[in-house]
Amino acid sequence: MQENQSVLFLSDGGETVRQLQTYLHPSSDHLLDWFHVAMKLTVLQQQNKAFLEDNPEGGKQVAKTLERVKHYLWHGNVDKALECLGLLLFDLEVQRRRFPAAAKLDRGVTEFDTYIRNNQKFIPNFGESYRQGDTISTAFVESTINQVVSKRFVKKQQMVRHEVARRNERMSTLS
Numbered sequence: 001m002q003e004n005q006s007v008l009f010l011s012d013g014g015e016t017v018r019q020l021q022t023y024l025h026p027s028s029d030h031l032l033d034w035f036h037v038a039m040k041l042t043v044l045q046q047q048n049k050a051f052l053e054d055n056p057e058g059g060k061q062v063a064k065t066l067e068r069v070k071h072y073l074w075h076g077n078v079d080k081a082l083e084c085l086g087l088l089l090f091d092l093e094v095q096r097r098r099f100p101a102a103a104k105l106d107r108g109v110t111e112f113d114t115y116i117r118n119n120q121k122f123i124p125n126f127g128e129s130y131r132q133g134d135t136i137s138t139a140f141v142e143s144t145i146n147q148v149v150s151k152r153f154v155k156k157q158q159m160v161r162h163e164v165a166r167r168n169e170r171m172s173t174l175s
Contacts, residue, residue: 006029011030011031011032011033011138012032012033012036013032013033013036013115013118013119013122015118030122031122031123031124031136032119032122032123032124033136033137033138034074034126034136034137035137035138037073037123038070040112040115041066041069041070041112043108044066044105044108044109044112045063045066047101047104047105047108048062048063048066048105050101050104050105051095051099051101051102051105053101054099054100054101054102055095055098055099055101055102058091058095058099058102061091062088062091062092062105065084065087065088066088068084069081069084069085069088072084073116073123073126074126074127075125075126075127075128076123076124076125076126076127076128078116078120078123081116082113082116082117082120085109085112085113085116086113088109089106089109089110089113092105092106092109093106124136
């Protein structure tokens with residue numbers, strides 16, 4: 001890699017990762033990875049399911065708002081997404097007194113709001129980038145890493161089981 005070569009890093013938005021990327025290539029560009037944005041929104045939708053059971057009307061509104069936030073973020077309209085999140089947090093503040101599930105959802109939305117605020121300058125128009133054929137996600141990398149870790153974990157479990165079986169055999173022959 002040449003010093004003046006343009007490098008684009010996609011990341012989960014963590015500050016330490018971005019610092020490492022900047023250290024490795026000071027003039028690099030940084031973008032938030034759509035995979036991580038979508039994953040966090042999926043978690044919020046899951047948290048909303050419990051609230052939906054307690055408060056069907058409120059839960060439907062939350063689901064619609066989260067879809068709107070996703071749409072705005074996909075199109076790079078961070079200000080509108082943050083505006084929706086702010087209104088949602090205001091509504092959840094009222095709801096959390098009446099519905100326990102709203103408190104957990106409120107914490108999740110607060111964390112997501114902070115995540116988007118901290119990374120807003122790294123959020124592109126994902127839709128436009130996608131249409132141009134640019135990479136917007138590291139999902140394929142995440143998937144590969146998860147598969148490797150999973151296989152190694154299974155192998156380690158098998159090794160432990162074999163070791164326990166051998167130990168048990170030795171114990172039974174000694175008795």
